[in-house]
Amino acid sequence: MSEVLVVEKVRKAFGSEVVLEDISFRVPVHTATVFIGSSGSGKSTLLRCINLLEQIDDGIITLDGQEISAVEANVDEVRKKFGMVFQAFNLFPHKTVLENITLAPIHARGIEPEQAIAEALELLARFGLKDKAEQYPDRLSGGQQQRVAIIRSLALHPRMLLLDEITSALDPVLVNEVLSLVRDLKSDGMTMLLATHEMGFAKQVADEVCFLHKGRILEWGAPEDLLESPKLPETKDFLRRVHEAGRL
Amino acid sequence: MGRNSGDSSGVTPYDFGGQWQPSSHELARRASRKKKNNRNAIIATLSSVVVLGSLAIVVVTSPGWKSLSDTFFAWAYGVEVLPKIILGFGTNVVLTLIAGSSVAILGLTIALLRTSRSPALTPFRILSTIYVDLFRGIPMLLVILLVGFGIPALRLQGVTNNVLVLGTIAVIITYTAYVAEVIRSGILTVHPSQRAAARSLGLTHFQTLRHVILPQALRRVTPPLLNDLVALIKDTGLVSILGVTDAVRAAQISSSRTFNYTPYVMAAIVFLLITIPLTRFTDRTLRKSIERQNAQGNA
Ligand SMILES: Nc1ncnc2c1ncn2[C@@H]1O[C@H](COP(=O)(O)OP(=O)(O)O)[C@@H](O)[C@H]1O
Ligand SMILES: [Mg+2]
Numbered sequence: 001m002s003e004v005l006v007v008e009k010v011r012k013a014f015g016s017e018v019v020l021e022d023i024s025f026r027v028p029v030h031t032a033t034v035f036i037g038s039s040g041s042g043k044s045t046l047l048r049c050i051n052l053l054e055q056i057d058d059g060i061i062t063l064d065g066q067e068i069s070a071v072e073a074n075v076d077e078v079r080k081k082f083g084m085v086f087q088a089f090n091l092f093p094h095k096t097v098l099e100n101i102t103l104a105p106i107h108a109r110g111i112e113p114e115q116a117i118a119e120a121l122e123l124l125a126r127f128g129l130k131d132k133a134e135q136y137p138d139r140l141s142g143g144q145q146q147r148v149a150i151i152r153s154l155a156l157h158p159r160m161l162l163l164d165e166i167t168s169a170l171d172p173v174l175v176n177e178v179l180s181l182v183r184d185l186k187s188d189g190m191t192m193l194l195a196t197h198e199m200g201f202a203k204q205v206a207d208e209v210c211f212l213h214k215g216r217i218l219e220w221g222a223p224e225d226l227l228e229s230p231k232l233p234e235t236k237d238f239l240r241r242v243h244e245a246g247r248l
Numbered sequence: 249m250g251r252n253s254g255d256s257s258g259v260t261p262y263d264f265g266g267q268w269q270p271s272s273h274e275l276a277r278r279a280s281r282k283k284k285n286n287r288n289a290i291i292a293t294l295s296s297v298v299v300l301g302s303l304a305i306v307v308v309t310s311p312g313w314k315s316l317s318d319t320f321f322a323w324a325y326g327v328e329v330l331p332k333i334i335l336g337f338g339t340n341v342v343l344t345l346i347a348g349s350s351v352a353i354l355g356l357t358i359a360l361l362r363t364s365r366s367p368a369l370t371p372f373r374i375l376s377t378i379y380v381d382l383f384r385g386i387p388m389l390l391v392i393l394l395v396g397f398g399i400p401a402l403r404l405q406g407v408t409n410n411v412l413v414l415g416t417i418a419v420i421i422t423y424t425a426y427v428a429e430v431i432r433s434g435i436l437t438v439h440p441s442q443r444a445a446a447r448s449l450g451l452t453h454f455q456t457l458r459h460v461i462l463p464q465a466l467r468r469v470t471p472p473l474l475n476d477l478v479a480l481i482k483d484t485g486l487v488s489i490l491g492v493t494d495a496v497r498a499a500q501i502s503s504s505r506t507f508n509y510t511p512y513v514m515a516a517i518v519f520l521l522i523t524i525p526l527t528r529f530t531d532r533t534l535r536k537s538i539e540r541q542n543a544q545g546n547a
Contacts, residue, residue, distance in 0.1 A: 051448050053444055053447060053448060076450050076451075076452055077450070079447065079448055079449070079450040080449070080450035082448070084445075084448040084449075086441055086445060088441070090441070090445055091445075092442065092445070092459075092460055092464075093464065094463050094464050103459055104449035104450055104451055107451060107455050108449060108450035108451050108452075109450070149445075152449070153448075153449070156449065156450065
């Protein structure tokens with residue numbers, strides 16, 4: 001199986017605080033790798049480093065065999081190959097749903113507006129949001145907003161998706177519509193890297209789960225192994241706490 | 249349908265076509281609300297007439313009223329000098345338009361400079377910070393005097409001595425410092441994740457500014473910028489100190505000839521005719537902008 005993303009020995013520090021250390025993993029095509037770990041363990045920083053929103057301090061990141069962490073890599077070109085969705089404040093509040101989706105295709109990819117609009121409407125229709133095309137984001141529920149954010153990243157035909165805790169700012173009742181969209185994309189063969197707190201969801205979509213603890217990957221493996229019979233005390237401890245929080 | 253209409257006739261307010269009809273209960277409520285509103289309007293009118301009326305009577309019957317009205321409200325004289333004042337006000341309007349548009353462009357440029365992180369722009373960033381601190385801290389009248397009288401005193405070759413031009417430049421220098429700060433604060437209030445979202449979509453730095461950051465920033469600072477516009481219109485009157493014949497200067501000339509202050513009052517009224525509607529408009533814009541932000545907070 002060919003690898004889309006390869007991360008080797010990546011390190012990232014903010015000043016003297018080391019946030020990521022010796023991070024290595026691979027994401028084969030059509031698979032999903034899920035990062036779990038407590039808040040502050042470095043999940044967001046890792047995704048931001050991969051998308052070149054942060055500069056790494058050591059290591060190599062390659063996308064389809066090309067080193068994107070190279071100094072001469074074209075940052076804007078690289079970012080178009082990733083579809084990134086954040087926890088919150090994703091959409092541009094001054095633009096309609098349709099304008100949110102077509103902005104980057106028109107300006108970053110140079111697609112004709114008519115074509116960008118047609119493609120956007122097609123995506124919206126596919127995910128049941130066509131009637132929201134002319135609405136502003138503040139008229140949408142949180143779940144609809146996150147779905148539009150995912151669609152917006154799909155409009156760039158990304159090589160893979162980077163999803164950073166896309167449901168943690170949502171009401172529990174809205175989480176499912178977003179997760180089911182991600183599941184659909186997974187079954188369509190989209191390659192993805194996710195950070196999530198939803199262990200049930202991780203079990204469903206992940207091909208591999210990595211447990212991030214204080215900036216290091218402590219344990220990794222198939223979801224049924226790592227989530228059901230973790231080996232390390234840190235992993236057990238984290239999963240127990242997530243479980244308890246879920247029961248509250 | 250499980251809903252008790254509270255209607256004494258026992259007829260449901262929903263007819264079979266699903267058309268809603270207000271119940272008799274609701275109709276009664278509306279009638280009594282309307283009555284209450286009418287009563288409130290009558291009370292407001294009465295109390296205003298009594299309070300403001302007695303205030304007017306106190307002023308008009310006071311011993312100094314006669315000389316006061318002769319000195320400030322000699323309407324016949326006021327009407328006589330009005331054309332000159334309006335002609336002078338044309339200068340204020342032109343000055344406002346020229347200064348206003350220059351300030352908008354320069355202020356935006358300096359705000360962008362100060363918020364940019366490009367290393368090549370570091371010297372400009374330092375210079376613009378010094379400039380903004382300096383000119384926000386000096387009374388504008390001093391800047392007008394320094395530029396308007398100071399520059400001609402240098403007797404520089406090819407530099408204008410036209411006081412109108414120099415006065416306009418002084419106003420632009422001062423207001424650009426204010427407006428740059430207002431716009432910069434607007435840029436800083438746009439959440440950093442908006443930039444991250446735009447950049448992660450592959451938009452360049454300038455595309456992000458142009459399509460994502462600036463539209464949100466400018467919309468947020470529209471009310472304070474409109475306030476600055478009102479202040480600018482009034483402050484154009486300060487260039488009269490250089491001898492520019494604007495509305496203030498025109499009033500001063502008429503007034504000093506007759507030792508009557510009615511021309512000043514006329515000039516004030518001319519300014520108010522422009523500034524009051526603009527102030528109302530600013531208020532409405534501010535209210536809308538707050539409503540919009542509240543709506544976003546609820547989303
Ligand atoms: N821009 C930054 N400057 C300094 N420290 C940061 C910055 N971003 C993140 N950090 C720190 O990096 C650590 C990991 O944060 P983050 O990647 O957001 O974790 P997670 O997403 O797993 O909650 C935290 O200790 C956080 O304080
Ligand atoms: Mg995070």
